[in-house]
Amino acid sequence: MATRWGIIGTSNISHDFVVAINTLQQTEHLVTAVASRNITRSQEFAKQFEIPRAYNSYLCMANDTEVDVVYVGTLNEHHYSVSRLMLENGKNVLCEEPFCKNAKEVNELIELARSKKLFLMEAMWMFFTPAFITLKEKIDQGIIGEPLQIISSFGTPMPESLIHQRNSGGSILELAVFSVYMSQFLFGPEKPQIYGTCGQLTESGFDKDASVILKYSNGRISTFFSHFKVKLSNEAIVFGTKGSIKLFK
Amino acid sequence: MATRWGIIGTSNISHDFVVAINTLQQTEHLVTAVASRNITRSQEFAKQFEIPRAYNSYLCMANDTEVDVVYVGTLNEHHYSVSRLMLENGKNVLCEEPFCKNAKEVNELIELARSKKLFLMEAMWMFFTPAFITLKEKIDQGIIGEPLQIISSFGTPMPESLIHQRNSGGSILELAVFSVYMSQFLFGPEKPQIYGTCGQLTESGFDKDASVILKYSNGRISTFFSHFKVKLSNEAIVFGTKGSIKLFK
Numbered sequence: 001m002a003t004r005w006g007i008i009g010t011s012n013i014s015h016d017f018v019v020a021i022n023t024l025q026q027t028e029h030l031v032t033a034v035a036s037r038n039i040t041r042s043q044e045f046a047k048q049f050e051i052p053r054a055y056n057s058y059l060c061m062a063n064d065t066e067v068d069v070v071y072v073g074t075l076n077e078h079h080y081s082v083s084r085l086m087l088e089n090g091k092n093v094l095c096e097e098p099f100c101k102n103a104k105e106v107n108e109l110i111e112l113a114r115s116k117k118l119f120l121m122e123a124m125w126m127f128f129t130p131a132f133i134t135l136k137e138k139i140d141q142g143i144i145g146e147p148l149q150i151i152s153s154f155g156t157p158m159p160e161s162l163i164h165q166r167n168s169g170g171s172i173l174e175l176a177v178f179s180v181y182m183s184q185f186l187f188g189p190e191k192p193q194i195y196g197t198c199g200q201l202t203e204s205g206f207d208k209d210a211s212v213i214l215k216y217s218n219g220r221i222s223t224f225f226s227h228f229k230v231k232l233s234n235e236a237i238v239f240g241t242k243g244s245i246k247l248f249k
Numbered sequence: 250m251a252t253r254w255g256i257i258g259t260s261n262i263s264h265d266f267v268v269a270i271n272t273l274q275q276t277e278h279l280v281t282a283v284a285s286r287n288i289t290r291s292q293e294f295a296k297q298f299e300i301p302r303a304y305n306s307y308l309c310m311a312n313d314t315e316v317d318v319v320y321v322g323t324l325n326e327h328h329y330s331v332s333r334l335m336l337e338n339g340k341n342v343l344c345e346e347p348f349c350k351n352a353k354e355v356n357e358l359i360e361l362a363r364s365k366k367l368f369l370m371e372a373m374w375m376f377f378t379p380a381f382i383t384l385k386e387k388i389d390q391g392i393i394g395e396p397l398q399i400i401s402s403f404g405t406p407m408p409e410s411l412i413h414q415r416n417s418g419g420s421i422l423e424l425a426v427f428s429v430y431m432s433q434f435l436f437g438p439e440k441p442q443i444y445g446t447c448g449q450l451t452e453s454g455f456d457k458d459a460s461v462i463l464k465y466s467n468g469r470i471s472t473f474f475s476h477f478k479v480k481l482s483n484e485a486i487v488f489g490t491k492g493s494i495k496l497f498k
Contacts (some may be wrong), residue, residue, distance in 0.1 A: 007365070011279070050261075055449070063270050090265050093384055106312070143454075148448070148458070148478055148479050149404075149448075149458070149460075149474065149476060149479055149481070151400075151402065151474065151481075151482075153400065155398075155488065157490065160404070195444050195445065195446045195460075195462070196444065197442075197444045197464050197470065198461050199397070199398075199468035199469070200468040201462075208468070209397070209398070209468065211398075211444075211470050211472050213444070213446050213460050215448075215463065219448035219449040219458065219478070220448070221446065221448050222459050222474065223460050223474070225398065225472070227398060227399065229397055229468070230397050230398055230488040230489060230490055230493070231488065231492070231493065232398070232400075232488055232493075233400075233486065233493075234422070237432055237482065239404065239476070239479040239480065240479060241406065241478055241479055241480055243480070244288075244479070244480065244481075244482075
């Protein structure tokens with residue numbers, strides 16, 4: 001029997017996710033429901049992808065007995081509450097990145113999932129892309145020697161009003177989350193020392209930009225930049241003693 | 250009457266400097282002497298550029314009454330002592346970058362030069378290159394909007410023995426000096442807040458690599474990297490609200 005997916009949120013990333021699911025065998029993965037706070041958007045999404053049920057309530061999704069696992073593609077600020085609601089109602093959860101706003105919320109979800117023996121995962125899709133897998137392979141093969149420095153940036157101009165509206169948790173959670181994961185994947189799992197600075201904060205206290213240095217053992221350093229006011233290089237370069245590898249958008 | 254130059258040190262950069270001087274009218278600028286601790290190198294240099302006098306002693310240069318101004322192109326560690334000797338003996342001084350190892354030494358030289366009404370300047374040649382002048386012009390014209398972030402790097406693999414031998418003061422003084430000047434030129438003259446980290450130090454306490462964040466007013470941030478163990482991008486990018494400009498080697 002196919003794994004039955006419920007989609008929560010009708011964002012671009014939800015759209016991409018369903019397109020990806022639909023490349024798989026329907027006997028293995030099937031999208032059976034979609035939920036959005038706006039019923040029109042929910043119904044349009046359902047129509048586009050021929051999804052049987054469209055909800056305007058997350059609770060309806062939580063109570064749908066024909067959904068095994070939900071994909072949470074809402075705005076960042078709702079990731080925690082929606083994932084929690086789903087876990088409480090026995091649903092397995094794949095939550096879009098960034099997972100939650102802080103470690104406390106993430107730990108609560110993990111504990112809840114464990115207590116109910118449910119699947120819970122952050123959809124850090126970057127790890128599954130061919131470019132990222134190749135990067136890791138090349139580094140493990142020693143192509144660039146000993147990797148000692150990562151420099152990565154992700155900056156895209158966004159009006160202040162949109163930053164406020166998205167309420168995403170700032171440029172680090174919205175953009176630099178990829179840099180942080182890449183650093184931890186290549187130099188972790190140890191916890192790095194953090195040397196950081198933020199340019200300016202929004203009225204609601206979110207970082208509009210950040211420049212952060214992560215210092216790992218054995219002279220390894222990862223520095224990343226996120227920015228809502230300027231377009232940065234939007235690339236990641238891993239420098240080693242014998243060469244470097246660049247990942248770009 | 251021509252300004253009469255004495256060249257101290259027969260390094261590559263001294264070589265380049267004399268090539269440049271020789272493109273000027275000899276009635277305006279004339280190289281009249283060269284000094285090196287090694288008389289063979291000094292004589293070879295003199296022969297190559299048809300310089301009348303070759304010394305194996307810096308004191309001889311200091312006492313040469315037919316030298317108005319000296320160009321100090323020695324290893325970094327001798328910049329201070331040689332410049333001091335020359336100023337004490339009434340010579341004007343153009344000293345190669347980096348000037349000295351710390352502000353105390355620089356201030357001593359400035360005070361000495363002022364007291365004797367002598368010319369003293371650091372040869373930060375970067376400021377006089379067409380690329381740098383164009384960069385400044387474009388930024389002043391508002392081509393990239395408000396410049397908010399500079400990211401620059403200068404890393405070149407160098408064996409530990411050579412780092413020790415050059416005794417240059419580490420990767421910041423040897424390599425990142427250009428990044429620091431560029432930051433101050435574009436975002437200064439205010440003193441930035443410094444958030445920095447070094448990967449590892451040599452036995453003699455010099456930085457093998459450095460990742461430094463300089464925070465200026467109005468959300469402007471400059472981050473630079475220097476490295477003796479890996480080849481970095483060796484470029485500087487200024488990011489503004491409307492675009493960016495890259496300077497590369």
